Amino acid sequence: MVKIEVPHNHPRKVSLDIRERIIEGHSRHEVATAGLLAHGRGEAFDYLLGETTNESAKHAIQVAVAALLTAKHPVISVNGNVCSLVPREIVELSDITGAALEINLFYYRKEREDAIFRALKSAGANSVLGTQDRPSETIPELSSNRRKVDSEGIGLADVVLVPLEDGDRTEALKAMKKYVITIDLNPMSRTSVYADVTIVDNIVRAIPLMIAAAKELRTKSEEHLQKMISDFDNDKNLAESIRFIISRLEQLSTNIGLLREKNDTGVRAS
Amino acid sequence: MVKIEVPHNHPRKVSLDIRERIIEGHSRHEVATAGLLAHGRGEAFDYLLGETTNESAKHAIQVAVAALLTAKHPVISVNGNVCSLVPREIVELSDITGAALEINLFYYRKEREDAIFRALKSAGANSVLGTQDRPSETIPELSSNRRKVDSEGIGLADVVLVPLEDGDRTEALKAMKKYVITIDLNPMSRTSVYADVTIVDNIVRAIPLMIAAAKELRTKSEEHLQKMISDFDNDKNLAESIRFIISRLEQLSTNIGLLREKNDTGVRAS
Numbered sequence A, B: 001m002v003k004i005e006v007p008h009n010h011p012r013k014v015s016l017d018i019r020e021r022i023i024e025g026h027s028r029h030e031v032a033t034a035g036l037l038a039h040g041r042g043e044a045f046d047y048l049l050g051e052t053t054n055e056s057a058k059h060a061i062q063v064a065v066a067a068l069l070t071a072k073h074p075v076i077s078v079n080g081n082v083c084s085l086v087p088r089e090i091v092e093l094s095d096i097t098g099a100a101l102e103i104n105l106f107y108y109r110k111e112r113e114d115a116i117f118r119a120l121k122s123a124g125a126n127s128v129l130g131t132q133d134r135p136s137e138t139i140p141e142l143s144s145n146r147r148k149v150d151s152e153g154i155g156l157a158d159v160v161l162v163p164l165e166d167g168d169r170t171e172a173l174k175a176m177k178k179y180v181i182t183i184d185l186n187p188m189s190r191t192s193v194y195a196d197v198t199i200v201d202n203i204v205r206a207i208p209l210m211i212a213a214a215k216e217l218r219t220k221s222e223e224h225l226q227k228m229i230s231d232f233d234n235d236k237n238l239a240e241s242i243r244f245i246i247s248r249l250e251q252l253s254t255n256i257g258l259l260r261e262k263n264d265t266g267v268r269a270s
Helices: A013-027 A033-048 A055-070 A080-085 A087-097 A110-122 A167-175 A190-194 A203-217 A222-231 A234-254 A256-263 B013-027 B033-048 B055-070 B080-085 B087-097 B110-122 B167-175 B190-194 B203-217 B222-231 B234-254 B256-263
Strands: A074-078 A100-103 A136-138 A148-150 A159-161 A179-183 A197-199 B074-078 B100-103 B136-138 B148-150 B159-161 B179-183 B197-199
Touching: A013 A033, A013 A080, A013 B033, A033 A080, A033 A234, A033 B013, A033 B033, A055 A087, A055 A159, A055 A179, A055 A197, A055 A203, A055 A222, A055 A234, A074 A080, A074 A087, A080 A087, A080 A110, A080 A203, A087 A100, A087 A110, A087 A203, A100 A110, A167 A179, A167 A190, A179 A190, A179 A203, A190 A197, A190 B256, A197 A234, A234 A256, A234 B234, A234 B256, A256 B190, A256 B234, B013 B033, B013 B080, B033 B080, B033 B234, B055 B087, B055 B159, B055 B179, B055 B197, B055 B203, B055 B222, B055 B234, B074 B080, B074 B087, B080 B087, B080 B110, B080 B203, B087 B100, B087 B110, B087 B203, B100 B110, B167 B179, B167 B190, B179 B190, B179 B203, B190 B197, B190 B234, B197 B234, B234 B256
Parallel strands: A074 A100, A074 A159, A159 A179, A179 A197, B074 B100, B074 B159, B159 B179, B179 B197
Antiparallel strands: A136 A148, B136 B148
């Protein structure tokens, strides 16, 4: 693998640095090949969102954390992309909310499970559910190899955070009556529209904000948190996210020339 | 590599089948790892475009073919993604327009060059430029390994078709005063905004339409084709493509519930 140094003045520097983490995760066998394509889809939507956390996402983050804090048995589902992008942050969120970590792979390979297990352990995780040696149960899904959940993890959970999740899995979790929270840059994905709370944001920005929210919200009353949850309307949240993208596109479409100036890297001048 | 059979009723079947071709191209060493991410970005924009060729793209296809047919020295640049997705079609377009094929890699590896060379040859290409044994010259670029062009190919060309191209390369080609045609699903990418003609469409749909357009336009007069080219405004074309995406998003944002029904795979019902 040739590593390309991204020049500091490159217009896509932040996005390219995050991309580098996914590619490194792939070479450590944490990320499936399909996970690289999924990351690419996320990059496109993040570009449309202006690569910032908008107000709808900030609100969804508060509600998501309230749901994790009030849950009887919250679980955070971890796949290869999550593990490569935010290993320490996901362990910290698990610690602060009391949510168990469960490895959950679309394309199961023992090698991938082991790589993710090692990465979570070295990021400080005490306990990791969902490994092949653990008790498991099958859940009904349309397709994919990922029909199993940990009997003491997602099998038992009332609230599940499934960031960067596939639509089949999300529909299956809803069919099991779980309260589903997701982080997804595409507000129109099946996962986004089937979840109870969708944080339309880059996981790299969202998880640190969830940690901060948990520190604040754990001092609030159960009643206060329950009201935050019952007041939340995910369809409204998703519609706001789509309208945010529309307003960005409207700005861009009015002046393509401006896009050239903004993007200018100096190559043409040299 | 575990090959997943996509169920016929899967809501994303066409897109998943194309994805399979890129993943296979990656395992044949034609596609770079970064090319998988790029394909993912394309998938996201294609989704926003409704996975159909819109009127702006059809118009851009006509103009692009007119430019190839009237060029003194047209060249089609081929990278790993292009080769994996449309090997036979790109050779047919080269034959019908008289444009030379040149291999052009962002992440150069001899293994990749060889794999693409083999794929083009077995797709029926007579001559393939841009290989390491060929005369080359360096062009100024911001970054990347891809600083070379074939002296008798892009080096000499007046019109270059660079589908699925990186922004640095496109800016460099414009700095060299080439007339640049691209196929790019993101109407706001640097390549899209710097090119002279941007076909905002999936290459899998666009190249067959270009072949059909070439069969029709080669019977037209030089004057007719030149007028098509001079009448074309790429900024207007890109703005129309962005507005097409906006209108799709506006429809979707008004009824998220509809998106759930449309997406329904039957898992929840089972």
